[in-house]
Every structure is written in C-alpha cells, then in structure tokens.
Amino acid sequence: MKKGVLLVNLGSPDSTNPKDVKKYLDEFLMDPRVIDVPFWFRSFLVRGIILNTRPKKSGEAYQKIWWDEGSPLIVLSERLQKKIQEKTTVPVALAMRYGSMTLKKGLQELVDQGVDEILTIPLYPQFAMATTETIDVKVEELKNEFFPQLQITSLPAFYNKPEYIEVLSKSISEKIENLDYEHLLFSYHGVPERHIRKSDITKSHCKIDGSCCITDSPAHEFCYRHQCLKTTDLVAKKLNLQPGTYSTSFQSRLGFDPWLKPPTDRTVERMGLEGIKKIAIVTPAFVSDCLETLEEIAMEGQEIFHEAGGKEFTVIPCLNDRDDWAEVVTGWIDRWRIVDVKTAIA
Structure with a gap:
C-alpha cells in the first residue's frame, strides 16, 4: 500500500470580508461538536443571533492580524507542510476542518497521487471534542461516502510526548x-x-x-x-x-x-x-x-x-514552522511509515 499524510488545522475565512467571515463562522459554529446543543437551538443561536452581528466584528479582528499572503494560520500551516514534505518521501497534504481548504480536497489530493493508506495528523496537541474529534468524525464520513478504498488512521494526541x-x-x-x-x-x-x-x-x-x-x-x-x-x-x-x-x-x-x-x-x-x-x-x-x-x-x-x-x-509565538517542530512531525511520519501509528509516537 502507498502511504500518505494529511495535516489538518482549524481553518480560516477566505478573506476579512464579512461575507466570507459569515460563511466560515456558519460552518464552524454549526458543527455539533463545537456547539453541542440540539440542531434547532444551535440554528436559532448561530443563524438567528450570532451571524447577524459577529461577522462584522470578527472581520475587523481578522483585519488586525491578516498578512499580505493571507490568513496567518493558513500561511504558517502551508510553510510547515512544505518543510515536512522536504524531509520525507511520504506524500504530505494539508487541509482545514472548516473553510475552502476542505478535508475532501486534502484526501483527494493524496488519492490522486496513488495513496491508499493515510495518516491524518490533527494539529492539536490535546484531544477535544471541538478539535480532534470533529476532524476524525468528518474524515470517517468522507471515507465512507467518497473514499471507501482508503485505510485511514489518526495520530493520537501528543500533549505529553x-x-x-x-x-x-x-x-x-x-x-x-x-x-x-x-x-x-x-x-x-x-x-x-x-x-x-x-x-x-x-x-x-x-x-x-x-x-x-x-x-x-x-x-x-x-x-x-x-x-x-x-x-x-x-x-x-x-x-x-x-x-x-x-x-x-x-x-x-x-x-x-x-x-x-x-x-x-x-x-x-x-x-x-x-x-x-x-x-x-x-x-x-x-x-x-x-x-x-x-x-x-x-x-x-x-x-x-x-x-x-x-x-x-x-x-511567546506558537511552534508554527520551526525547523525543530517540522523535524518532530517528520519523525512521527517516518516511524509510522515503517511500523504503526502507536509506535510512531510511543
């Protein structure tokens, strides 16, 4: 089997325009693992209240931190992916849980390279319903619907490694x-x-x-x-x-x-x-x-x-695309390529 890796981060609006922010927030906040209340109440809360006021305010907040290249989170994640890819022979793709860089696109990118076994790496050190779990659940849904031939494993939380x-x-x-x-x-x-x-x-x-x-x-x-x-x-x-x-x-x-x-x-x-x-x-x-x-x-x-x-x-900045952080992730990938995911970060 040909192995590949999908790095997954949170995501970002396509721009600071309130329309793009609203679209992003709708997908994010309507996730039942982010706001875990019954659908009718979540819809009332998000679409009836939050999305009528918050996109403009959030857009202004994004404007304060937006880079010329785009969203800092996206740019930094892309830089990390590039560094990791340069250090390993395993195909490495990048996707976001929310936004236009979808998980489906990321999985398809690897499939188009002939990959049939994928390690997803949620870029969150600690496990949470609203981060790691929602990624794993969405990936499983996409696999069942579009990629039944794939074998997919998720990297466990690495908070204590x-x-x-x-x-x-x-x-x-x-x-x-x-x-x-x-x-x-x-x-x-x-x-x-x-x-x-x-x-x-x-x-x-x-x-x-x-x-x-x-x-x-x-x-x-x-x-x-x-x-x-x-x-x-x-x-x-x-x-x-x-x-x-x-x-x-x-x-x-x-x-x-x-x-x-x-x-x-x-x-x-x-x-x-x-x-x-x-x-x-x-x-x-x-x-x-x-x-x-x-x-x-x-x-x-x-x-x-x-x-x-x-x-x-x-x-203190996050790890971002530090060389030593890229080396750590690459080490997990290469050990998984040879053995298995539990051994990779044991």
Missing part, C-alpha cells in the same frame, strides 16, 4: 531566558465543562473537582483538561520553573454555560491589579498562530493587562 515537550519548552526558553518576567501563564483554548464530561469514556471519573485530573484513569486519554494541565506540568519540569511563577488558564469563552476555569482574561486582569508588572504568556493548545493568539491574546490580553496596571506583556 517527550519530543513535543522538548521543542515546546525550547521555544519558550528562547523567549524568556533573557526576559525579566514575574509570571509565565499557560493559556489554553477554553471549552464548556460539559465537553469534558461527554468525553469521559468511564462515564464517572471526570468531576472537574481539582483531583480527578491528577488521579490516574483511562478517561485521561480523551480528557482535554487533564491533557492541558499535564502539558503545563511537563514543560514546567523541563524548564525548572518554580511553584508560584507559572499557572494555567483558559481563553475564549462563549455563552453562559460553565466553561473551564480560570478564564485567561480575568487572570491577566487580576495579575495586573495585584501588582504584577511583567508577565509572559504561551498558548500550547495551538501549534500555529491564529486569530486567538494574535488578536485575542497578543492585543486584547495586553490591553487588559495594561489597564489593570501591568507594564510588560510578552507573547
């Missing part, structure tokens, strides 16, 4: 080694607490009570909160961070349901109000800089910190 922790830690160290900062904040994308419970394969372990995430359980294989906390812990140990000098928070709340805590915006504000003058922030739920990292964190977060009395707000 030594080579990933190594390159993430190095990227942080390079930014802060000569930085006089007081606190390092690990900010992860937020999800509703119900997503954590829905992903609990034991149906009883995840209580989000402060202890379940540090108590061994099969549930951790699909527990986003546990995996975020574990990433922070492993990086802190790698960098020899002292207790009290770092913490974890969750950004991008939507709606009024309980979301993972503490929220990043309030955490940043609290630090400023408490007299902390210099903080650094890293966003390990993403491997590519995007609207959330470049606008929500780097711009809005900095503004909140300064208004609360803070002085220096340092944002």
Whole structure:
C-alpha cells in the first residue's frame, strides 16, 4: 500500500470580508461538536443571533492580524507542510476542518497521487471534542461516502510526548531566558465543562473537582483538561520553573454555560491589579498562530493587562514552522511509515 499524510488545522475565512467571515463562522459554529446543543437551538443561536452581528466584528479582528499572503494560520500551516514534505518521501497534504481548504480536497489530493493508506495528523496537541474529534468524525464520513478504498488512521494526541515537550519548552526558553518576567501563564483554548464530561469514556471519573485530573484513569486519554494541565506540568519540569511563577488558564469563552476555569482574561486582569508588572504568556493548545493568539491574546490580553496596571506583556509565538517542530512531525511520519501509528509516537 502507498502511504500518505494529511495535516489538518482549524481553518480560516477566505478573506476579512464579512461575507466570507459569515460563511466560515456558519460552518464552524454549526458543527455539533463545537456547539453541542440540539440542531434547532444551535440554528436559532448561530443563524438567528450570532451571524447577524459577529461577522462584522470578527472581520475587523481578522483585519488586525491578516498578512499580505493571507490568513496567518493558513500561511504558517502551508510553510510547515512544505518543510515536512522536504524531509520525507511520504506524500504530505494539508487541509482545514472548516473553510475552502476542505478535508475532501486534502484526501483527494493524496488519492490522486496513488495513496491508499493515510495518516491524518490533527494539529492539536490535546484531544477535544471541538478539535480532534470533529476532524476524525468528518474524515470517517468522507471515507465512507467518497473514499471507501482508503485505510485511514489518526495520530493520537501528543500533549505529553517527550519530543513535543522538548521543542515546546525550547521555544519558550528562547523567549524568556533573557526576559525579566514575574509570571509565565499557560493559556489554553477554553471549552464548556460539559465537553469534558461527554468525553469521559468511564462515564464517572471526570468531576472537574481539582483531583480527578491528577488521579490516574483511562478517561485521561480523551480528557482535554487533564491533557492541558499535564502539558503545563511537563514543560514546567523541563524548564525548572518554580511553584508560584507559572499557572494555567483558559481563553475564549462563549455563552453562559460553565466553561473551564480560570478564564485567561480575568487572570491577566487580576495579575495586573495585584501588582504584577511583567508577565509572559504561551498558548500550547495551538501549534500555529491564529486569530486567538494574535488578536485575542497578543492585543486584547495586553490591553487588559495594561489597564489593570501591568507594564510588560510578552507573547511567546506558537511552534508554527520551526525547523525543530517540522523535524518532530517528520519523525512521527517516518516511524509510522515503517511500523504503526502507536509506535510512531510511543
């Protein structure tokens, strides 16, 4: 069998025009694994309320971070794909879960090269319903409908893999080694607490009570909160961070349901109000800089910190197309090519 790889990231509007943003947000927010409520209510919420106001505001936010080449997330993902392709003989394609760079196009690109066995690599370190799971489900749907001949495997979450922790830690160290900062904040994308419970394969372990995430359980294989906390812990140990000098928070709340805590915006504000003058922030739920990292964190977060009395707000870039990150992904691909996916990142 001829093997191929499909890298998958979130996606982006085709432009900052509100019409393109609206089309993108409709696909994204109508995904039942993003807003997991009954269709009628999701449709009312998204198409009856959100899409009547948010596209213009989101378009303005995209304008602040848009590059001449296009969406930063798309451009950075393409650069990463190119570097990986140069390092391996396995065909490597790129697709997005939402937007015009569809999963179907990505799969077709590999099929056109004679590929009949594909490894999908969701570019998310931690597993979540709204990221990895929705990619896996959509790929399976497309396989059944259009590509029944394909054999498809998905790379498991790599939040705790030594080579990933190594390159993430190095990227942080390079930014802060000569930085006089007081606190390092690990900010992860937020999800509703119900997503954590829905992903609990034991149906009883995840209580989000402060202890379940540090108590061994099969549930951790699909527990986003546990995996975020574990990433922070492993990086802190790698960098020899002292207790009290770092913490974890969750950004991008939507709606009024309980979301993972503490929220990043309030955490940043609290630090400023408490007299902390210099903080650094890293966003390990993403491997590519995007609207959330470049606008929500780097711009809005900095503004909140300064208004609360803070002085220096340092944002650590995502891994993006770093050479060492491309080497890590290439290593997983080449080991999968020879053996299997579980061995590849064991």
